[in-house]
Amino acid sequence: MIKGKRFGSLFLFLLGFAVLFCSVPSLHAAEVNLSYANFPPAKTFPCVQMERWKQEVEKRTSGKVQIQTYPGSTLLGAKNTLRGVMQGQADIGCISIAYHPGVFPLCSVFELPLGFTTSTSASLALWDLFQKHQPQEFKKFKVLTMFTSAPSNLMTKTPVRSLGDLKGIELRASGILSKILDSIGATPVSMPMSETPEALQKGVVKGLFSSFDVLKDMNFAEICRYETVTNTAVYPFAVIMNKSSWDGLPDDVKKVMTDLGREQAEWTGKYMDQHVEDSLAWSKEKYGIELITMPEADMQTIKENTMPLINDWKTKAAETSIDGDAVLSEIETSRVKYDPAK
Ligand code: 3IO
Numbered sequence: 504m505i506k507g508k509r510f511g512s513l514f515l516f517l518l519g520f521a522v523l524f525c526s527v528p529s530l531h532a533a534e535v536n537l538s539y540a541n542f543p544p545a546k547t548f549p550c551v552q553m554e555r556w557k558q559e560v561e562k563r564t565s566g567k568v569q570i571q572t573y574p575g576s577t578l579l580g581a582k583n584t585l586r587g588v589m590q591g592q593a594d595i596g597c598i599s600i601a602y603h604p605g606v607f608p609l610c611s612v613f614e615l616p617l618g619f620t621t622s623t624s625a626s627l628a629l630w631d632l633f634q635k636h637q638p639q640e641f642k643k644f645k646v647l648t649m650f651t652s653a654p655s656n657l658m659t660k661t662p663v664r665s666l667g668d669l670k671g672i673e674l675r676a677s678g679i680l681s682k683i684l685d686s687i688g689a690t691p692v693s694m695p696m697s698e699t700p701e702a703l704q705k706g707v708v709k710g711l712f713s714s715f716d717v718l719k720d721m722n723f724a725e726i727c728r729y730e731t732v733t734n735t736a737v738y739p740f741a742v743i744m745n746k747s748s749w750d751g752l753p754d755d756v757k758k759v760m761t762d763l764g765r766e767q768a769e770w771t772g773k774y775m776d777q778h779v780e781d782s783l784a785w786s787k788e789k790y791g792i793e794l795i796t797m798p799e800a801d802m803q804t805i806k807e808n809t810m811p812l813i814n815d816w817k818t819k820a821a822e823t824s825i826d827g828d829a830v831l832s833e834i835e836t837s838r839v840k841y842d843p844a845k
Contacts, residue, residue, distance in 0.1 A: 533569035535756060537748065540593035542581035542697050545574035547720045548778060549597050549740060552650065552771040556742070556763065563759045570595075581695030585743070589643055594748040600739040601678025602695055608823045609638040612830055613651055613739035614679035615816055616809050620844040622714070622779075623772030625737045626650040628837035630768040635833070639823070641741070645749035648764045650771040651737035652714040653779045655680060658727035659710030660703075662793065666801045675699050675711040679812060680736055684712055686808040696721070703727070713738065715779045715786075724786035731795040733805060742767075 539557065541550050550572075557570040573579070579587040584596035585603060600607050601614050610633065619625035629649045633641075657663050659672070669689045676684050681691035692708050696717070702708045703726050710727050711717075714737070718724040749757070786792045797805075817827030839845060 533566060535564075535568045535752060537568065537570045537594040538578060539570050539572045539595040539597075540577075540579040540584055540587065541572065541574045541597045542576045542579070542584060542599075542695060543574070544697075544721065547696070548652075548716055548771065548775050549599075550574040551774060551778075552648075552767065553597060553742075555770060555774075556648065556767055559763060559767075560756075560759060563763070564756055567753075568756055568759075576697055581697050588743050588745050591745050591748065593745070595647065595742065595744045597740060597742050599677065599695065600741060601676075601680060604678055605819075607638075607640045608820050609636055609640055609825055609830065610649075610739055610741070611679060612816060612820070612827075612834065614736055615813055616683065616735045616806070617831075617834060617838065618842070618844075619651075619737055619838060620654060620734060620842055621772065622651055622653040622737065622775035623769060624838065624841035624843070625654075625739075626768045626772035626775075627765070627841045628834055629739055630765050631837050632830070632834060634765075636830075641743065643746060644743035645746060646764075647742040647744055647760055648767040648771070649739065649741050650768050650775075651739045653716065653737065653775050654734040655683075655712050655714055655736055655738070656733050657710060657712055657729075657731040658715070658718060658723055659729045659731070660727055661709065662729040662795060663710075663731040664795055665798055666804060672710065673708045675702055675708040676713070677738070679816070680712055680738065682812055682815075683735060683809050686812065687805055699723075714775070716775060716782050718786040718792070719782035720778075724782075724790045724792050728790060728792050729795060730783075730786075730792055731797060733797060733802070735805065735809070 539553055541553050543549055553572055557572055560568050560570060578593050579596055581602055584598050587593055588596040600610050613629050629651055633649055663669055666687055669687060671690055673690045673692050674684055675694055676691050677693050681693045684691040694702060699711055700721060820827040
């Protein structure tokens with residue numbers, strides 16, 4: 504009896520074990536597998552936000568969705584993510600809007616110097632603009648979230664203490680931000696962030712125009728020891744999904760992703776704003792970088808010289824029936840609402 508009882512409980516124990524090991528994986532096997540392509544290295548903020556989004560979606564769908572992430576252009580590069588996601592080579596992709604001049608007549612407005620002082624405020628304002636207009640330019644995609652970099656500054660090999668020091672210096676930027684450089688006397692060279700390390704190394708460019716997070720995440724502090732604060736335009740980003748991949752998702756999964764859109768924009772902005780501080784502190788500590796303030800008169804000149812770019816954007820936007828003045832005033836309302844500098 505005693506032996507039989509023991510055997511019985513051992514049997515039940517083993518059965519329980521078998522059930523646990525055989526059925527748990529099949530119960531929790533993902534029903535939906537998605538690929539997510541990103542162009543810059545894994546440490547940079549577009550990829551950090553990608554991992555956060557992946558974790559949240561997997562958690563909120565209780566494992567029903569599994570996302571395979573591809574940082575560092577391992578699936579699609581900076582300039583072919585747009586087409587790659589459209590054709591289904593990846594389900595999801597992260598794009599920098601400035602890499603596609605003329606393709607996004609509405610959202611490119613965020614490449615203009617609009618006075619945002621943080622990534623959080625610009626990201627929320629961009630998201631609101633997109634939600635309100637649901638622009639044609641993204642009609643082939645489901646837009647999952649949007650965000651922006653922090654305001655752009657000059658990171659250079661030689662010190663830029665005034666606009667005079669910028670004359671003829673080749674600097675990397677993209678899209679309208681390249682035009683901003685041109686308007687203040689520098690020589691812009693347009694290329695994606697992912698191509699910048701090689702261009703700096705080879706001396707094709709002598710610095711870049713972007714936000715300070717890359718001093719640490721791309722190790723640009725090592726080669727660009729001088730950082731001149733201009734706090735001008737941000738770079739807008741969009742996370743896009745292939746339309747038929749989206750259409751094939753169960754409704755509850757669609758809801759999880761839709762609900763995450765604005766929250767993810769804000770999360771990314773906050774992460775970025777904090778990370779810019781961390782990156783500057785790290786760069787001072789590790790490489791003794793010098794932070795330079797532009798003379799007030801030069802800051803004024805930057806403002807004046809970049810004003811025509813706003814009109815250029817309006818003219819372009821009008822070609823696709825976008826009321827540029829109305830859009831700019833909506834964004835200004837958002838800026839006052841969200842930006843700490845008001
Ligand atoms: C950016 C792009 C990729 C990785 C990190 C980054 N930090 C700021 C930007 C914005 C930018 O310069 C760009 O090319 O989109």
